[in-house]
Amino acid sequence: MEALMDGLLSNVDWSEIGLASWDTLIMVGMSLLFSVLIGLPIGVLLFLTGKRQLLEQPAAYAVLSFVVNVLRSVPFIILLIVMIPFTVMLIGTSLGVAGAIPPLVAGGAPFFARLVETSLREVDRGIIEATQAMGASVKQIVFGALLPEALPGIIAGITVTAITLVSYAAMSGVIGGGGLGDLAIRFGYQRFQTDVMVITVALLVIFVQVLQMLGDRLVLHFSRK
Amino acid sequence: MAAEWAIIAGFNRCTHKALTVIVFDQVQKSYQVDGRAIPALHPTDMTIETGEVFGIVGHSGAGKSTLVRLINLLEPPSGGRILIDDENITDYSASELRAFRRKVGMIFQHFNLLSSKTVADNIAFPMKLAGIYSKAEIRDRVQELLARVSLSDHANKYPSQLSGGQKQRVGIARALACRPTILLCDEATSALDPQTTQSVLRLLADINRELGLTIVLITHEMDVVRRVCDRVAVMDAGRVVEMGPVSEVFLHPQHPTTRDFVFESESIDSEEMQEDLQKAKGRIMRLTFKGDATYKPLLGSVARESGVDFSILSGRIDHIKDTPYGQLTLSLVGGDLDVAMSALKAADVHVEVLR
Numbered sequence: 001m002e003a004l005m006d007g008l009l010s011n012v013d014w015s016e017i018g019l020a021s022w023d024t025l026i027m028v029g030m031s032l033l034f035s036v037l038i039g040l041p042i043g044v045l046l047f048l049t050g051k052r053q054l055l056e057q058p059a060a061y062a063v064l065s066f067v068v069n070v071l072r073s074v075p076f077i078i079l080l081i082v083m084i085p086f087t088v089m090l091i092g093t094s095l096g097v098a099g100a101i102p103p104l105v106a107g108g109a110p111f112f113a114r115l116v117e118t119s120l121r122e123v124d125r126g127i128i129e130a131t132q133a134m135g136a137s138v139k140q141i142v143f144g145a146l147l148p149e150a151l152p153g154i155i156a157g158i159t160v161t162a163i164t165l166v167s168y169a170a171m172s173g174v175i176g177g178g179g180l181g182d183l184a185i186r187f188g189y190q191r192f193q194t195d196v197m198v199i200t201v202a203l204l205v206i207f208v209q210v211l212q213m214l215g216d217r218l219v220l221h222f223s224r225k
Numbered sequence: 226m227a228a229e230w231a232i233i234a235g236f237n238r239c240t241h242k243a244l245t246v247i248v249f250d251q252v253q254k255s256y257q258v259d260g261r262a263i264p265a266l267h268p269t270d271m272t273i274e275t276g277e278v279f280g281i282v283g284h285s286g287a288g289k290s291t292l293v294r295l296i297n298l299l300e301p302p303s304g305g306r307i308l309i310d311d312e313n314i315t316d317y318s319a320s321e322l323r324a325f326r327r328k329v330g331m332i333f334q335h336f337n338l339l340s341s342k343t344v345a346d347n348i349a350f351p352m353k354l355a356g357i358y359s360k361a362e363i364r365d366r367v368q369e370l371l372a373r374v375s376l377s378d379h380a381n382k383y384p385s386q387l388s389g390g391q392k393q394r395v396g397i398a399r400a401l402a403c404r405p406t407i408l409l410c411d412e413a414t415s416a417l418d419p420q421t422t423q424s425v426l427r428l429l430a431d432i433n434r435e436l437g438l439t440i441v442l443i444t445h446e447m448d449v450v451r452r453v454c455d456r457v458a459v460m461d462a463g464r465v466v467e468m469g470p471v472s473e474v475f476l477h478p479q480h481p482t483t484r485d486f487v488f489e490s491e492s493i494d495s496e497e498m499q500e501d502l503q504k505a506k507g508r509i510m511r512l513t514f515k516g517d518a519t520y521k522p523l524l525g526s527v528a529r530e531s532g533v534d535f536s537i538l539s540g541r542i543d544h545i546k547d548t549p550y551g552q553l554t555l556s557l558v559g560g561d562l563d564v565a566m567s568a569l570k571a572a573d574v575h576v577e578v579l580r
């Protein structure tokens with residue numbers, strides 16, 4: 001059995017796989033963290049400045065919305081390359097795990113911001129009105145009513161963003177980003193090591209499955225409807 | 226300076242001043258749609274007295290929703306002044322407005338409870354927002370309010386686990402949390418079944434009586450007005466077309482819209498009634514009894530004295546808030562009509578000759 005495994009997976013260096021998996025985990029984790037930290041306030045602002053909302057501000061909304069759209073409409077593979085000078089400026093290198101994080105955040109944050117905006121829009125207007133009628137300030141409405149009410153939607157948004165970041169992180173292998181994608185491209189593609197390809201893809205599938213399950217659990221836990 | 230003091234005194238926590246006259250002075254509201262101003266409320270004068278239950282009745286789109294939202298400035302007026310205790314609330318700064326809103330509770334047709342908070346947390350929410358209550362104060366007040374609306378056993382449930390009537394009672398408890406002096410009810414019973422409606426209305430009437438709270442209630446059901454309101458304004462197409470004590474408006478409606486509402490609530494088909502009247506013989510009169518007159522054996526004695534025979538074409542004996550009333554449409558034949566009329570008038574019966 002062992003011999004068979006060795007024969008079939010002769011090219012697979014398990015310590016390399018382990019390291020790459022860890023790198024992917026770090027890339028996705030870090031970029032998710034920053035995507036949420038940056039995307040959440042942008043999403044809230046998009047919502048508040050939107051039409052017929054609490055801080056209706058057509059000009060601010062147009063600008064914000066335009067920036068988000070631009071970042072979202074650039075294919076990620078292009079964004080990776082476009083971001084290189086900026087990444088070097090920001091953290092000194094565009095390579096490796098660290099070098100992949102800024103472009104991942106640039107792709108993830110606007111994506112998440114839109115998801116936040118959408119889930120806030122789904123909060124019943126009546127709840128906002130009731131909170132306003134209690135004498136709440138805009139800040140109190142956002143933190144006391146809007147975000148708690150939209151929490152299940154926001155968690156679902158974090159899940160979707162995380163999964164998108166897994167595929168983005170794999171893509172960053174193209175510019176030397178490290179992680180499972182890097183492994184798949186260098187060994188699986190460039191050296192025709194099909195077994196490495198299969199293993200990395202399988203690991204990515206498992207990774208995504210676990211994320212989705214975790215996200216669904218959390219959404220269920222926070223849903224009171 | 227004096228004005229500032231009044232605000233501090235008036236909205237300081239728990240100073241329960243039952244002094245809340247709401248005055249509308251030429252208040253109007255219009256919305257801008259495609260650059261054109263669409264009037265939602267034509268210039269309106271109105272006074273709502275302290276401690277009364279004031280009903281606003283109208284069809285959807287009549288402007289009643291706008292009217293009630295003007296009182297706590299959820300809708301800013303396009304013109305006119307809104308005075309509450311002689312203070313023009315349209316002049317308030319943002320923070321003054323927030324302080325003022327804490328003294329005005331509001332309940333809604335669809336309850337608008339936060340689904341992410343428990344019943345107890347929903348009730349505590351306005352107190353937490355106010356930021357002037359200690360944790361112990363909030364806890365005690367929530368317990369007290371839960372008991373008041375008979376939901377003590379449901380403190381830790383989420384709104385989705387409650388029935389419609391229970392949700393509205395949470396809404397009422399929440400609205401009362403900061404001890405408001407005004408309670409606004411926006412179609413508060415429209416989403417409830419008749420039985421639940423009754424229990425919610427009874428609760429509102431109790432609150433009005435016990436706390437001396439001024440209640441402004443909008444509804445499209447005249448029956449709700451009849452049960453709890455002291456005075457009523459009838460709205461049609463952005464105008465108040467009739468206003469007065471409920472018994473007056475209800476028993477002697479003047480405006481066609483008011484008549485529609487009254488007929489609707491008594492399930493009277495006005496065409497059918499006209500046909501019935503045409504078939505009847507003699508004079509047709511509508512008698513309205515109020516209060517004690519309702520229970521007196523009047524008709525029999527009047528008939529005997531005047532020799533007039535009568536038959537009842539339609540009638541209703543019921544209550545307006547706590548006052549019993551009766552309204553009968555009779556056809557009268559023979560005898561001395563004048564004697565009958567004066568005997569009825571002497572007994573405080575309102576007589577209307579229909580034919």
